[in-house]
Amino acid sequence: MTQTSLNQGITYAVYSDGHKGAEQIFPFDLFPRIIPAPDWEKLEKGLIQRNLALSLFIKDVYSERKILKDKIAPPALIFPSHHYSEEMRSIRPKHDIYCHICGTDLIRHSDGNYYVLEDNLRSPSGVSYVLSNRDAIKRTLANAFRWSSVRSVSEYPAELLATLQSVGPKSEERPSVAVLTPGPYNSAYYEHSFLAHRMGVELVEGRDLFVENNFVYMRTIHGPRRIDVLYRRIDDAFLDPLVFRPDSMLGVAGIMGAYRAGNITIVNAPGTGVADDKAVCSYVPAMIRYYLGEEPVIPNVPTYLCEREEDLKYVLEHMKDLVVKPVDMSGGYGVVICDRLSKAELEEVKQTILHDPRNYIAQPRMALSVHSTYIENKGAFEPRHIDLRTFTLMGKDRPYVLPGGLSRVALKEGSLIVNSSQGGGSKDTWVTV
Amino acid sequence: MTDYVIEYRTLTEYEKPVKQGAYEFLIMPCENETQKVKHFRLLHSMRREPFTARNKYGFLTHHFHIHTEPFEYFSLNLLAQVAKNPPPLDVFSNLSAAEENAVLGGIEFQMDQQSFLQVTPLCFLGPGDFPAEVLRLEGENVGSYLLRLNASIHRLLQYVPGITDAGTQAKTALEMGKGVCQDYAHVMIGILRPQGIPARYVSGYLNLSDDRSDSQLHAWVEALIPQVGWRGFDPANHLQENDHFIKIAHGRDYLDCQPIKGVLTTEGAHKTSYEVLVRNSMDYNWFLQEQQQQQQQQ
Numbered sequence: 001m002t003q004t005s006l007n008q009g010i011t012y013a014v015y016s017d018g019h020k021g022a023e024q025i026f027p028f029d030l031f032p033r034i035i036p037a038p039d040w041e042k043l044e045k046g047l048i049q050r051n052l053a054l055s056l057f058i059k060d061v062y063s064e065r066k067i068l069k070d071k072i073a074p075p076a077l078i079f080p081s082h083h084y085s086e087e088m089r090s091i092r093p094k095h096d097i098y099c100h101i102c103g104t105d106l107i108r109h110s111d112g113n114y115y116v117l118e119d120n121l122r123s124p125s126g127v128s129y130v131l132s133n134r135d136a137i138k139r140t141l142a143n144a145f146r147w148s149s150v151r152s153v154s155e156y157p158a159e160l161l162a163t164l165q166s167v168g169p170k171s172e173e174r175p176s177v178a179v180l181t182p183g184p185y186n187s188a189y190y191e192h193s194f195l196a197h198r199m200g201v202e203l204v205e206g207r208d209l210f211v212e213n214n215f216v217y218m219r220t221i222h223g224p225r226r227i228d229v230l231y232r233r234i235d236d237a238f239l240d241p242l243v244f245r246p247d248s249m250l251g252v253a254g255i256m257g258a259y260r261a262g263n264i265t266i267v268n269a270p271g272t273g274v275a276d277d278k279a280v281c282s283y284v285p286a287m288i289r290y291y292l293g294e295e296p297v298i299p300n301v302p303t304y305l306c307e308r309e310e311d312l313k314y315v316l317e318h319m320k321d322l323v324v325k326p327v328d329m330s331g332g333y334g335v336v337i338c339d340r341l342s343k344a345e346l347e348e349v350k351q352t353i354l355h356d357p358r359n360y361i362a363q364p365r366m367a368l369s370v371h372s373t374y375i376e377n378k379g380a381f382e383p384r385h386i387d388l389r390t391f392t393l394m395g396k397d398r399p400y401v402l403p404g405g406l407s408r409v410a411l412k413e414g415s416l417i418v419n420s421s422q423g424g425g426s427k428d429t430w431v432t433v
Numbered sequence: 434m435t436d437y438v439i440e441y442r443t444l445t446e447y448e449k450p451v452k453q454g455a456y457e458f459l460i461m462p463c464e465n466e467t468q469k470v471k472h473f474r475l476l477h478s479m480r481r482e483p484f485t486a487r488n489k490y491g492f493l494t495h496h497f498h499i500h501t502e503p504f505e506y507f508s509l510n511l512l513a514q515v516a517k518n519p520p521p522l523d524v525f526s527n528l529s530a531a532e533e534n535a536v537l538g539g540i541e542f543q544m545d546q547q548s549f550l551q552v553t554p555l556c557f558l559g560p561g562d563f564p565a566e567v568l569r570l571e572g573e574n575v576g577s578y579l580l581r582l583n584a585s586i587h588r589l590l591q592y593v594p595g596i597t598d599a600g601t602q603a604k605t606a607l608e609m610g611k612g613v614c615q616d617y618a619h620v621m622i623g624i625l626r627p628q629g630i631p632a633r634y635v636s637g638y639l640n641l642s643d644d645r646s647d648s649q650l651h652a653w654v655e656a657l658i659p660q661v662g663w664r665g666f667d668p669a670n671h672l673q674e675n676d677h678f679i680k681i682a683h684g685r686d687y688l689d690c691q692p693i694k695g696v697l698t699t700e701g702a703h704k705t706s707y708e709v710l711v712r713n714s715m716d717y718n719w720f721l722q723e724q725q726q727q728q729q730q731q
Contacts, residue, residue, distance in 0.1 A: 065544040065545075065547075068540070068544050069540050069541050069544050071540065075543070075544065075547070079547060079551055086489060086548060086685070087489045089489065089548065090487075090489050090490070090491065210498060210500050211455075211496075211498055212484065212498060213484040214484060214486055241455075241696040242455060242457050242694050242696060246694070246696060253455030253498065253696045254455055254457075254486070254496055254498060257486030257487070257488075257494070257496065258486075260486070260487055260489075261486065261487070
């Protein structure tokens with residue numbers, strides 16, 4: 001199996017002090033996770049509801065700010081966030097869609113219910129593993145797969161392309177789409193090239209693009225070709241060196257001016273990160289009630305915001321039962337599971353929180369559901385903790401939720417952190433018909 | 434009405450040829466109730482004509498994006514004739530200080546003006562960084578306070594050309610007690626915003642009535658007075674904005690109003706020089722004649 005992944009080039013890279021972004025394979029467990037159709041139906045409804053509310057929230061934050069004026073959410077939650085983008089105050093994305101591609105992380109608690117752990121609204125990754133895992137399963141367990149009724153995931157690239165084309169800057173024409181990658185040294189480069197290839201669109205780097213007269217062009221051997229929709233897999237800060245970080249070599253000088261002039265659609269819109277801050281996540285149920293007048297279909301994992309005095313008090317008193325996370329980091333970086341810590345380490349975490357309470361949230365250590373997983377060095381199936389990264393597409397016409405998603409599994413015995421960057425693996429997810 | 438001719442000249446020379454470059458200029462006087470650009474001409478050393486774009490606050494920028502021919506120097510010369518009417522000088526509302534506070538404290542107002550209420554790193558000041566008497570007194574109207582603050586900041590800093598640079602923070606300038614127009618503006622903003630009075634950084638040209646030539650752009654502050662509106666204050670010169678001030682743009686701080694931004698692919702050093710000239714257009718008859726000749730030719 002390992003050899004298959006490597007041969008196919010399905011890899012990711014880890015950033016830490018030791019090895020600088022070396023490609024590693026993403027361990028894959030053959031035992032699929034099965035989600036029954038009725039469960040999935042409810043999850044699908046809940047994911048669409050949630051991402052609709054988030055999109056309305058982002059639009060509101062950058063325009064009228066009604067939710068803040070009505071005091072449903074506090075301004076202190078929004079404006080100090082590193083991901084708030086003043087640029088977006090004067091830009092309205094096509095069809096008011098901000099989050100075209102959302103990656104919502106779910107967990108299943110021991111009570112049998114699913115909960116939302118967090119939203120990923122910038123450039124959620126992992127979908128290429130879902131498709132590759134399915135290919136691998138079909139090859140390896142051909143018979144078992146044939147006799148199971150499993151919903152297909154292979155439409156995803158076509159659905160993604162349709163989503164991107166539906167938000168072209170000029171509605172009447174067939175827009176040209178490209179995927180912008182930071183380059184081969186990025187941890188998700190495999191996915192960038194995979195998606196571009198499967199959609200049949202160009203994979204470009206910043207240096208392949210330029211702006212002239214507020215239009216974005218790609219250099220080709222046949223001369224410049226206009227790009228209408230850019231699915232960018234680089235962070236906001238690197239998008240336009242004339243507007244954001246001047247030292248960025250990854251972006252395109254002048255692209256924000258082209259975006260403001262309505263000549264290109266950037267996917268996801270800049271500034272969406274303001275809503276995937278882990279502190280904002282706890283307000284999503286309130287957003288669903290406020291914008292949609294509905295009750296949330298999928299509840300949140302209870303979250304304590306350290307900036308709130310009463311929450312902070314609770315957190316400091318119940319450290320042992322909690323998981324502490326910085327609000328603005330992803331990939332499992334900076335997550336502290338407190339019951340594993342010594343007294344001195346615990347004290348250190350407390351001081352870190354007290355130093356900058358706005359920057360931390362805490363969640364109860366949820367009894368993540370476990371699933372049989374083949375453990376290679378023991379040669380046996382053992383229970384391991386899993387979560388589920390889902391993928392929702394929000395285009396102009398209709399939302400699409402990838403049936404299933406990426407089940408991530410913590411391969412270390414007893415570990416709760418499933419992120420690939422922290423030694424997690426993955427499973428295929430089967431949604432029954 | 435006063436007619437000005439404004440000239441902005443810049444030359445950058447590069448040690449090694451520049452293969453690719455993108456430049457954004459924010460130097461064109463803006464148009465508003467009190468000023469209008471009658472003519473302008475942009476002369477430059479590039480083979481490609483610039484295009485214009487709008488920045489996040491709607492101000493006009495000129496872009497040169499060069500990706501074909503390498504170049505070793507870049508000169509740009511903006512000549513603009515601007516008609517300026519005197520801006521309103523009234524700063525007093527009909528409201529009591531308490532009523533003004535009710536406006537400033539309203540969540541609607543705060544959310545709409547949030548961009549100019551949030552402190553940025555360049556204008557951040559702590560409570561101990563300035564004397565307490567520069568804060569607004571209880572019962573003091575916003576208008577009177579702004580006039581008083583304008584005078585106080587003028588006294589707090591000594592104008593020393595070249596003492597600070599583009600990245601100098603308000604806090605540093607106050608510690609030194611010295612600065613240029615940009616530092617005066619950042620200090621004033623850093624004092625106003627935490628008190629709930631929206632304040633924005635303004636870049637522009639100042640017509641100095643004497644024969645001094647101002648080699649750089651000027652900076653001042655606009656503050657929002659309840660019921661009255663935005664009014665301009667120039668703490669560096671202890672003036673209210675009058676018809677000698679020609680605005681280019683406003684923003685949260687200097688970084689939103691940088692006159693030149695560039696992203697280049699080059700090795701080696703470069704040397705940039707600027708010159709800014711503002712003259713009453715009566716002294717620039719040749720310019721008008723030239724314009725007329727051009728129009729006749731067309």
